[in-house]
Amino acid sequence: MxxxxxxxxxxxxxxxxxxxxxxxxxxxxxxxxxxxxxxxxxxxxxxxxxxxxxxxxxxxxxxxxxxxxxxxxxxxxxxxxxxxxxxxxxxxxxxxxxxxVIVPGARAALKATHKKKIGVIGTQGTIQSAAYTKALVAKDPQVQVEALACPRFVPVVESNQFHSPTAKKVVFETLRAFQPLQIDTLILGCTHYPLLRPIIQNYLGSGVTLIDSGAxxxxxxxxxxxxxxxxxxxxxxxxxxxxxxxxxxxxxxxxxxxxxxxxxxxxxxxxxxxxxxxxxxx
The missing domain is CATH 3.40.50.1860 (Rossmann fold)
Known part of the structure; x- marks a missing residue:
């Protein structure tokens, strides 16, 4: 039947x-x-x-x-x-x-990190709200979170320049702030950012796992x-x-x-x- x-x-x-x-x-x-x-x-x-x-x-x-x-x-x-x-x-x-998109991204980052050192990049509003930090610490109080606002990323994507030399320049200049840190996981805390993922990964290296909150x-x-x-x-x-x-x-x-x-x-x-x-x- x-x-x-x-x-x-x-x-x-x-x-x-x-x-x-x-x-x-x-x-x-x-x-x-x-x-x-x-x-x-x-x-x-x-x-x-x-x-x-x-x-x-x-x-x-x-x-x-x-x-x-x-x-x-x-x-x-x-x-x-x-x-x-x-x-x-x-x-x-x-x-x-x-x-x-925040709680799923935080959950995935906690699964991925080995050193409990997680970076978060996002818009000014997202970073100022500390939404990711709160979500991460609520699930694991021992985790260390470093957050960075990247206000120049969204305009690059919205203008369809995310494959351009301009995008590479903007990403490299912005992410210099993460150089002295020892993060092993980075949350792409804006749904625009996965369009810049290859450039971000290239700058940070293969030792840092990128988390796409949208996925x-x-x-x-x-x-x-x-x-x-x-x-x-x-x-x-x-x-x-x-x-x-x-x-x-x-x-x-x-x-x-x-x-x-x-x-x-x-x-x-x-x-x-x-x-x-x-x-x-x-």
Whole structure:
């Protein structure tokens, strides 16, 4: 007797301050091939790192509201700054599962380190919030954490220069602060940073393990989909993902196509005037 296949075919929502969250989506496409993605990048207001918490929280609630209106079944805050500043506020307003990128990244770093000396790089907002340090120390009080804000990284990625000599110069100049440290693990505490991963790894050397918080986050998403019985059923059809940006659709499409290698990848511009209000429960 043939078994009927059931599952939840609603999409998973992702948002970020810009294109950085595509590194999380890339991992989702790899780990969760049956799932459909709806992504919104707030490129027009990127970067979030230098902004005050109240403003980041307000922007994040607007992005969450947009995605909720597309009937998502789970929300991934694919932005470290937004996770640091707005995760609790968004969870308080939604009834669907909401996943941030910080705790999964911290958990993976603790598994990887041998010397209990972990570095964290991120935006100004993420580093000032000490979100990673708190998450790491909460799980292992003996761990030593060195955090460094890298405000020049996001503009390099958003301008599609992450393969350029400029990117190498910016990374090398910024990471000099880690030279005297003895870290053996580094958390890429911004979802833009994996696009600079080859340059970062080259500078730090093979003795330092890089942790991609986004990739770790998708492993947690997979677990939650199973736990809440939200996983999509197996399908032979090609999933039609949706990508939106508040900035240039052309530039976003160029970066997204280069990074994700999806056929027929279309990007829709969303005017900021269409965003607003607070997410409603769904």
């Amino acid at each position: 043939e078994r009927l296949t059931t599952g939840d075919t609603r999409p998973i929502g992702f948002f970020d301050s810009g294109v950085g969250g595509l590194t999380v989506v890339k991992e989702a496409l790899k780990q969760l091939p049956n799932e459909r993605v709806i992504y919104l990048g707030d490129t027009a207001r990127c970067p979030y790192g230098p902004r005050p918490q109240e403003q980041v929280e307000r922007f994040s609630l607007e992005l969450a509201n947009f995605l909720v209106q597309h009937d998502i079944k789970l929300l991934v805050i694919a932005c470290n700054t937004a996770t640091s500043f707005a995760l609790d506020a968004i969870r308080a307003r939604l009834t669907i599962p909401v996943v941030g 770790e986050t998708i492993s947690e998403v997979s677990t939650l989909l199973d736990y809440f019985e939200l996983a999509a059923p197996p399908s032979q059809e090609v999933q039609h993902h949706e990508f939106y940006t508040t900035g240039s659709a052309k530039l976003f499409q160029e970066i997204a196509h280069s990074w994700l290698q999806l056929q027929d990848l279309a990007v829709t511009h969303v005017p900021l005037t269409e965003l607003g209000g607070k997410p409603h429960a769904s």
